[in-house]
Amino acid sequence: MKAVVCEKYGPPDSLVVKDLPSPRAGKGEVVISVKAASINFPDVLIIENKYQFKPPLPFSPGSELAGVIKEVGEGVSAWKAGDRVMAFTTYGAFSEEVKVEATRLCRMPAKMSFEEGAAFVLTYGTSDHALRDRAALAAGETLLVLGAAGGVGVAAIEIGKALGARVIACASSDEKLAVCREHGADATINYASEDLRERIKALTEGRGPDVVYDAVGGSYTELAFRSIAWRGRLLVVGFAAGEIPKLPLNLALLKGASVVGVFWGDFGKREPKEFAQSLRQIAAWYEQGKVKPHVSQTFPLARAAEALKLMAARKVKGKVVLTVS
Numbered sequence: 001m002k003a004v005v006c007e008k009y010g011p012p013d014s015l016v017v018k019d020l021p022s023p024r025a026g027k028g029e030v031v032i033s034v035k036a037a038s039i040n041f042p043d044v045l046i047i048e049n050k051y052q053f054k055p056p057l058p059f060s061p062g063s064e065l066a067g068v069i070k071e072v073g074e075g076v077s078a079w080k081a082g083d084r085v086m087a088f089t090t091y092g093a094f095s096e097e098v099k100v101e102a103t104r105l106c107r108m109p110a111k112m113s114f115e116e117g118a119a120f121v122l123t124y125g126t127s128d129h130a131l132r133d134r135a136a137l138a139a140g141e142t143l144l145v146l147g148a149a150g151g152v153g154v155a156a157i158e159i160g161k162a163l164g165a166r167v168i169a170c171a172s173s174d175e176k177l178a179v180c181r182e183h184g185a186d187a188t189i190n191y192a193s194e195d196l197r198e199r200i201k202a203l204t205e206g207r208g209p210d211v212v213y214d215a216v217g218g219s220y221t222e223l224a225f226r227s228i229a230w231r232g233r234l235l236v237v238g239f240a241a242g243e244i245p246k247l248p249l250n251l252a253l254l255k256g257a258s259v260v261g262v263f264w265g266d267f268g269k270r271e272p273k274e275f276a277q278s279l280r281q282i283a284a285w286y287e288q289g290k291v292k293p294h295v296s297q298t299f300p301l302a303r304a305a306e307a308l309k310l311m312a313a314r315k316v317k318g319k320v321v322l323t324v325s
Contacts, residue, residue: 001020001021002017002301002302003094003095003096004016004304005020005059006061009047011309013309023098025099027074027075028074028076028102029072029076029099029100029102030069030076030099030102031070031071031099032085032087033068033069033070033097034095034097034324035066035114035324036066036114036115036323037065037301037324038064038065038119038319038322039304040311043061053090060092060095060098062091062095063089063090064087064088064093064119065086065089066084066108066120067085067324073102078102079102079105083107084108086118086121088268089104090265094322106121107283114323119151119295121279121282124155125275125279126264127159128155128281129264129267130156131163131235133274135235137210137211139165140166142165142166142204142207142211143156143160143211144227145167145168145180146191147170147214147215147216148169148176148185148188149176149177150240153171153180153215154183155293156213157169158183158290158292159291160184165210166186167185168187168200168209170191170196171188171190172192174190179296182294191220196223196224200224201227204229207229208229209232210232210233211232212233214234214238215238216238217238217240217244218239218245222248229257231257233257233260236259236262237262294319296318297321300322301322
């Protein structure tokens with residue numbers, strides 16, 4: 001089978017495509033014939049040795065995929081060969097076949113394409129955990145989404161609307177903000193050309209947002225937190241801007257506000273029942289038409305480096321997906 005391989009840490013152009021032996025399913029595992037795999041920002045970090053999880057070299061990157069089960073291992077009774085599934089893997093998805101623990105599988109809704117399936121679990125799972133669990137976002141509250149045109153950002157917009165919130169989407173271009181409006185954003189802010197704090201003030205009549213969803217970091221975090229409402233919640237989701245911000249803690253005191261971490265990967269390991277419930281909820285929203293992944297581009301597996309460079313340059317709208325023939 002063919003796989004995209006990271007043999008040494010470096011930029012996307014350092015990746016190679018190689019023929020590797022097909023994996024075999026061990027106890028509690030399945031082998032999936034991959035049909036599509038999506039690009040996520042941690043994939044850029046992991047090949048540059050900048051991510052908190054560091055797989056041993058060589059490895060295939062890729063953390064999210066959709067495909068068909070080829071083989072099931074000992075002790076796996078809930079799945080069979082031929083089942084259409086989505087899976088999250090941390091690494092290994094950029095290959096024609098991948099071995100996955102059966103506990104990391106989700107059944108694909110019947111009407112979902114493989115491209116949508118590859119773009120679904122991580123982004124919508126992260127945003128559901130962030131908004132429903134960590135922030136307890138309620139109907140009638142205002143949600144501000146930074147980096148709203150990215151994969152998790154689009155998911156946050158749609159889930160915020162499903163929960164009955166008013167959603168303000170922030171992104172760096174008018175083209176990206178058009179995508180946000182297509183997915184339900186009530187108002188938008190171009191933080192490359194507009195004063196973020198002044199626009200937040202105008203759009204919330206000076207009150208500020210109840211919840212800030214921050215997958216960007218950098219200079220925008222403090223600006224948004226200074227604008228947050230009384231009892232507001234700042235969700236720390238990621239640092240796509242590349243800089244981990246530092247916050248003056250007196251801001252939390254003055255607003256009675258909370259800084260709340262969102263670590264979806266460990267949520268799945270530590271709270272499996274709640275994690276499973278979250279996956280059921282996002283699948284139900286998909287079936288009801290309330291959420292739908294925005295797949296802006298597809299590339300064949302051999303062009304994975306090109307897709308990763310788009311992600312590194314923050315030029316992705318929604319999700320970019322690799323297709324596997």
